[in-house]
Amino acid sequence: MNTDEKEKGMAGITELSTKRIDAKFRILSKKNACALICYLVAGYPNIRMSEVLVDVLVKAGADIIEIGIPFSDPIADGPTIQGAYNDALKNKVNPTKCLALVARLRKKYPDLPIILMTYSNIVIREGGVKRFVQRSKESGVDGFILPDMNIDEAHLYIKVASEAGLATVFLASPNTKKIRLKSIISKSSGFLYLITVFGVTGAQKSFxxxxxxxIRRVKRLSGSKIPVVVGFGISKPEHVRYMINAGADGVIIASAILDIIKSNLKSPTLGLKIKSFVEGMKTACQSKNL
Structure with a gap:
């Protein structure tokens, strides 16, 4: 099979993307709104609080929840997420506990899209792609973000995940070449994750x-094939509006939420502060209607 035939095969497979994610983007598109995706590290500050904080995020307006599985060498993540990972690992948090957390969340929120963010080493260590995907599906996961998964070596991963109805979200950077970007688009399902800045994750002051x-370049290439979501550094409502004005279909908020948690670990108002922050970001996501 040549490269072109493989690309066509992959495109057919990835059309089977998960129903909950697709449904969420359809609903938001009808409202002319942008998706708000909120990220937490499972087990930070502890597993119990992770579940409580997801409740806060959902009530504040999060459309999709991204759960990070702690990993000792997160090459795509900056100091904020690395620190949260380290604390979670000290708490003995492992993939099994993370999937149990997702299972509890799924019972509470049957229609909420939940995505796992982790690294390929975790997948391999947990029994390989087939076993990890099956366990994730049974727990109620809707898809995966694996920052270190090379699209040229992802055939088995895409096949197994797509046959299970789970999304394979791949990342593109601002300088990704056109031919490779087309390949990433064809192999992504759920949404495409566009990195806003060069480097690792972490809150930014401006863009x-x-x-x-x-964003405009990727949107031209992707058309209506797949939503384009942007992440890395988004921490203010004006950042969200900036991304929307450029054409983004969604935004991912990660380090900014973890920064609030870190600054308020012992504060009884932690939940209220996160709620207020997320509500502000959610309001900004409606600015397509303005």
Missing amino acids: QNLTAHS
Whole structure:
């Protein structure tokens, strides 16, 4: 089978993307709104609080929840997420506990899209792609973000995940070449994750014109095939509006939420502060209607 035939095969497979994620983007599209995806590290500050904080995020307006499985060498993540991972690992949090957390959340929120963010080493260590995907599906997971998964070596991963009805979310950067970007689009399902800045995760003060240019470029190539979601550094409502004006279909908020948790670990108002922050970001996601 040549490269073109493989690409066509992959495109057919990835059309089987998970129903909950697709349904959420359809609903938001009808409202002309942007998806708000909120990220937490499972087990930070502890497993019990992770579940409580997801409740807060959902009530505050999060459309999709992204759960990070702690890993000792998170190459795509900056100091904030690395620190949360380290604390979670000290708490003896492992993939089994993370999937149990997802299972509890799924019972409470049958229609909520839940995505796992982790690294390939975790997948391999947990019994390989087939076993990990099956366990994830049984727990109620809707898809995966694996930042270190090379699309050129992802055939088995895409096949297994897609046959299980789970999304394979791949990342693209601002300088991804056109031919490779087309390949990423064809192999992604659920949504495509566009990195807003060069480097690792972490809250940003502002964004350069390159970010808006990248969003418009990816949207032109992806068309209506798949939603384009942007992440890395988004921490203010004006950042959200900036991404929406450039054409983004969704935004991922990660380090900014973890920063609030870290600054308020012993505060009884932690939940209220996260709720207020997320509500502000959710309001900004409605700005397509303005």
